[in-house]
Amino acid sequence: MNIILLGPPGAGKGTQANRLVEERGMVQLSTGDMLRAAVKAGTPVGLKAKAVMDRGELVSDEIVSELIDAELTAMDAGTGAIFDGYPRTRAQAERLDELLDKHGRKLDRVIELEVDEDALVDRITGRFTCANCGAGYHDRYNLPQVEGVCDRCGSTDFKRRPDDTEETVRTRMQEYRAKTAPILPYYEERGIVSRVDGMASIDEVADKIDALLS
Ligand code: ADP
Ligand code: ADP
Ligand code: ZN
Numbered sequence: 001m002n003i004i005l006l007g008p009p010g011a012g013k014g015t016q017a018n019r020l021v022e023e024r025g026m027v028q029l030s031t032g033d034m035l036r037a038a039v040k041a042g043t044p045v046g047l048k049a050k051a052v053m054d055r056g057e058l059v060s061d062e063i064v065s066e067l068i069d070a071e072l073t074a075m076d077a078g079t080g081a082i083f084d085g086y087p088r089t090r091a092q093a094e095r096l097d098e099l100l101d102k103h104g105r106k107l108d109r110v111i112e113l114e115v116d117e118d119a120l121v122d123r124i125t126g127r128f129t130c131a132n133c134g135a136g137y138h139d140r141y142n143l144p145q146v147e148g149v150c151d152r153c154g155s156t157d158f159k160r161r162p163d164d165t166e167e168t169v170r171t172r173m174q175e176y177r178a179k180t181a182p183i184l185p186y187y188e189e190r191g192i193v194s195r196v197d198g199m200a201s202i203d204e205v206a207d208k209i210d211a212l213l214s
Contacts, residue, residue, distance in 0.1 A: 001026070001080040001213065002105050004087070006184070007113030008176040009169060010123035011198045012205060015136050016113070017084040019206055024213075026080035029071050031064045031088075033134075036161075038067075053163055056171030058088055058179060065095040072103045081105065088180045093187075110187040111209060113198035117173060124169045131157040142202060 005013040017028040035053060038046030045067070049059045064086055075081065087093040100107060126139035132155035137144060144151050150158075163172075187193050196208045 001108050002083070002100065003080070003108055003213070004083040004110045004187075005113065006110055006180070007115060007198055008117070008120060008180075009172045010120040010127070011113040011115045012123075012202065013084045013113060015142070015202055016205060016209055017082045018134075018136060020082055020209070024080065026082050027071075027075055028082045028084055029068060029086065030084040031059075031067055031086040032084075034067045034071070035059060035064070054168070056163055056168035056175065058175055061089055061091045061095065064088075065092060065099065068096070069099050069102075072099060072105070075103075077104060087183060088175075090179075090183050090186065093183045107187075107192065109212060110184075110193045111212060112184065112193060112195045113205070114195050115198040119199065120173060121166050121169050124164050125166055127164055128158050128160045130155050131159045 005017055007013055014028075014030065014032075017030065020026050021028050035046070035049050039050045039053070040046070045063055049063065052059050068083075068086055072081070083096070087096050097107075123138065123141070126141070127136065128139070129136050130150040130153060133150060133153040135150055135152040136142070137158070148156055148158075150156070184193060194212050196205060196212070198205060200208070
């Protein structure tokens, strides 16, 4: 099974992808995570992407599509892929079709997480992750069970993204509206888009997604 999680920054794509990885053994392909790893490692891609990401704008289609191609090449053919934060433009959507073809895969479903924009700033500015295992949390909506200790790995080290500021979120929302939302009709034509209310609780959203994939 290959699926796309689509939605603006803070919609809950990473949160739901993490859960699908744990419960279904699928692999999460997050171009955001891949780019942050490249920035941290100081690779040529990372050096190019950093300033663009700090501004909240989109990195070039070529860069992200190559990252996805490399991950698909490394993956077991039988393992399902969750595309999280990719594709983000029409050109990327077309490129993804070519890549899926090349790797003998087919797109089963595009799940759009529908959220109220006013809630996104709150979600993004309260977001933090475990520095050790990457588990995602929120200052108010999704705290670890024991304060300061990661539920998944026990680490006490957490981090926040430099681009998770109110100002950058506004730019990222604009990028989403202008470039990413317009790719929905591309998939709607094929009848594979499902909409889920992303304003419901994390568990409720998870249940809706499970129902769509069963
Ligand atoms: P995205 O990957 O779409 O940018 P995340 O999954 O990182 O979004 O979620 C953004 C923040 O909102 C995180 O701190 C996460 O814990 C929190 N969050 C995710 N889903 C929900 C939800 N349904 N209700 C409340 N908070 C949520
Ligand atoms: P979020 O889901 O919270 O918006 P991501 O982690 O998916 O954030 O992306 C962070 C940043 O990385 C984006 O603002 C953008 O600069 C860059 N990026 C990630 N994925 C893509 C993509 N598919 N195309 C272009 N830029 C991307
Ligand atoms: Zn952890």
